[in-house]
Every structure is written in C-alpha cells, then in structure tokens.
Amino acid sequence: MGEQHKQVSEAEPRTVGAVQTTLDIIDLLHQRDGAGVTELSEELDLSKGTVHSHLATLYKNEYLIKNGDEYNLSLRYLHLAETVRDRLGFYDVVREEVDELAAESGELSQFATEEHGRAVYIYKAKGDKAVETASSVGKREFLHCISLGKAMLAHYSESYVDEIIDEYGLPGFTDTTVTSRDDLFENLAEIRERGYAIDNEERIDGLRCVAAPVLHNDGTVLGAVSLSGPSSRMIGERFDEELPSMVVRAANVIEINSQYS
C-alpha cells in the first residue's frame, strides 16, 4: 500500500442508467419501510412496468422480500455487511476497546472510519451516563465538524483534505463549527501536535467530544475512537487530560492488535 492516493470527485465517467434506476429504488425502499410498485413508479417518474422488472431482478437475486404487494429490503445485505466489516481487520478489537471506554468513562464511545470523504460509524457503546445521539452504525457524517472526523483529517494529505472540502464544503451547524478552510488546517495542525481531536459543540449544541486517530504502520488512517458527553461533564482536568488519555490509549491498543499490522 505505502502511499495512499485517494480521490473524491473527478470528471464524471460513463455510468449505466438502468443500474442507477435500481439503486434509486433500493434507496427509496431504504428510506421508507417497504413500498409497492405504484408508489415507487410515481416517486421515481418511471412506468409501472419498468419498476416491476427492476424489482423482479432484485427479487430473483434475493435482494428483496415480498409481503403481499409490498416489497422490502432483504437480509442479504446482512451477509454483505458482515463480510465488509470482517475485512476491515480490526472490528473485534474495536468492539472490545469501545466497550471498555464506555464502561470506564460512563460516556458514549464510538469508532468511525472514512469512506468517500465522510465518516462512517462502525460501532458505538453507551456508558451508564451516556447521552443519546442521532448517530447509528452505518451512518455517514461530515468530517470537519466532529472529533472523529478531524482526528482522521489531521493525518490525510493536504490535497485530499482539499478535495473533500471541494466536494462537501464546510457547512456550519453551531456557532463553533469550523467553516473556513484556513481555520480547519490550523486546527488539524494542533491535532497532530496534541495527538487527539476536540469537538467543542461544533456539531451539536451542548455536546463535547474527544477523539484519537487509529493509524497504520505506514501512516494510513484506519479510523478514530471517541468519547462524547454533555458539556457540563466535559470540563476541567477530565476534559483536558483524563478522557484524552483514555481515547489515545484505546487507539494505540487497536493499532497494535489490528489484523494487518
């Protein structure tokens, strides 16, 4: 692997329209909880016949189940997901460490990796005082406004960070969200020095987080671990030393015990 050479956007290559249609159908079935032929055809501006043949193709391949006249996504995705997750090579270690972080701190602990310029939550565990958040496994989130994301961005090449900014911009969510390119790069330099990232209510008001990056031997970013909690509890020495040292330690354990090290 050595050097990573990632790209987010580029001059659009030729795509397959029929496949796009099918993916749109899957997306819609994912959003709603099942749907019929007519509903899908109206929503996607396709003829009923077209939708029917797409559904038939997916059904034949067992990507859908049928309950009367309602189509819905099948458990086949579970098999794919399990395989993809296993191939990460560090899922088991992540689960152990995140569980321990949550238990030890009492807060919410999470692990995420990056794909297509956004963070993807892989695992989460709640401590006995943990806050509820909208994040769930598989969900995608912008990188610039969360501690997990910034921890990862700090170890990407400048050109890749630029590409991501070009793709998604730097949308603001609270009044502390970093929305300028220069501020972000300054922030990332601090993170590299400090060894961990901070989210000071940048995504959600009242929520503070710390996160440490999980790096491969060669500098590749595997992901990041975090702890999140209400600002009232995330203060003083606990926020400046205790919790950071916990996520850094967990990150190190994950690095060392990764399958491909």
Add this chain to the structure above:
Amino acid sequence: MGEQHKQVSEAEPRTVGAVQTTLDIIDLLHQRDGAGVTELSEELDLSKGTVHSHLATLYKNEYLIKNGDEYNLSLRYLHLAETVRDRLGFYDVVREEVDELAAESGELSQFATEEHGRAVYIYKAKGDKAVETASSVGKREFLHCISLGKAMLAHYSESYVDEIIDEYGLPGFTDTTVTSRDDLFENLAEIRERGYAIDNEERIDGLRCVAAPVLHNDGTVLGAVSLSGPSSRMIGERFDEELPSMVVRAANVIEINSQYS
C-alpha cells in the same frame, strides 16, 4: 397480515439485464476480497468498458471503494443491513436471549429467520464450551436439515413447504438427513406436538441441536432459537428435557417482547 401467502418460485417475469450484470459484479466482489476491472471482465465474460461503467455507477453511489486499481465493497451495506435488522423488530430481544442461552448452557446458541425458502442466521453466541461451526451471521442454509429450519417449517402451510422442496429439493448431508418428503412431513408433525425441533447429526456429523420456533400472535413464523453441541454432551435428560425447555422458554420471551406483538 392474518394469513401468510408466500411463494418461492414461479413463471419467470421479465428482468433487467444490466442490473443482473451489476449484481453479478457485486457477488464476485463479495466472494473475492476486491478485484480489478480486467479480472472482473474476464470472469464474467464482459468487455472491460462495460465493467468499468458498471463499477463507475456503483462507485458514484458509494457502494464501492477504490484502493488504487482495486475495487471493493463499501460500508454502505452496513447501513442497509442495520436498517433491515432493526425492522425485524425483535433483534434486541434476540440478542439478549441468545446470549443468556449460551451462557446458561455453555453451548452454541443461534437465532435464524427464513427468507426465500432458506434459513438466514441473524445472531449467534458461544458458551464457554461451545463448538465451532461454519455458520455466520447473514449466511443462508437449507431448512430441512437443521433444527432451526425444521422448527420454522413445522409452522408453515403445507403448500409453502411443498414449494420450498420443489425449489431446493432435500439434499442429504449425513446418513440421518431427512431426504424424503413424507418423512419430513411426519417429522414436522412431531415437532408441532412436541413444541421443539431436533437435529440429530442431520447436517454435520457429531453435532446435535434443539430449536424452538418463535411465533407471532397470528401464527406467523418470526424465526427460531437453537442450541448446538457435540453429540457426546447432547444426551440423556439434558438433551431430552433440560436444553429443550431452555430454548422453548427463550422463544417465549422473544415472542412476548417482540416489538410488534
């Protein structure tokens, strides 16, 4: 819902060829751990250009990631899988009960449901003396040769069981596998009376299992819970009373605590 009206096979409706091609590509990327354009085009007898445009479509929709020249499945399937799993409405209860069964018995405990005429493993937990098996979450298995499958079959309509047999047959794996239609129906009648199913080394030599069906109020089959262990330990009162009562109890708990009850 009331009466369930399922079908496995039928006169083939019209499908979309381009979509089938994409699904074949996904399947191949699932089997192997990533692949390049040339490898896929050779394996599937397609031109490189065609494969490229399919991959571009999937990539654009973030169903794939790209590592240099290697394409691989992305974590997007994780999001879909999580959603599908949540929609089952009983996953959390299943996890609790299966964990407890494993701890209590020391054996391997599993939960499966049925899709397209086959069992799909949803969750598994290993007790301290549990055997290793080839089953994994998301995997599909024939119904007639495992306890989980027979427990479910016992509560399907005769016509649906017939359809499944027509689709997959009754392949034998050991010398105790039920391979005749009449024997199977006789077996299913016993299971209904007894309240749980037995797998006496019918799938794997030396492995015995017991499984209880999880039923909905209206008689719909939600799935089944099982315990599996080496035949040497699965004997006497333990196999005839103790373990069966455990899986039946767990099944009842799942039924009661299901989201849609």
Add this chain to the structure above:
DNA sequence: AAACGTCGTTTGGGTAGACCGAACAATTAA
C-alpha cells in the same frame, strides 16, 4: 533508457434491450 506488458480509462457505433403505455388480472371498496 527504451521497449514491452499490463493495467484502467475513454470513445464511437451497432443493435440488443430498457423503457413506455396500454391492456389485463386480481383485490378491495363503494
């Protein structure tokens, strides 16, 4: 360092097939 091999990507063109629209079947409601 030039020549070769191999990869992914691009592009034009022909024809298979994706899409539409209308008719049909199968339920449910009025």
Add this chain to the structure above:
DNA sequence: TTAATTGTTCGGTCTACCCAAACGACGTTT
C-alpha cells in the same frame, strides 16, 4: 355489480448498453 386500486404482462420504439479498439499511465524488463 360496479368502480377504483393494485400488480402484472406484453408489443413496439428508440435509447443506451455493450463491444471493440485505441489511449494513457505505470511498472518491469532487457
């Protein structure tokens, strides 16, 4: 019974899927 929905089928048209060949970008070899 009628009427209004649904999902499903099917013929015809024109789009776009697919192929083949050329191109560009690396690596390796001689």
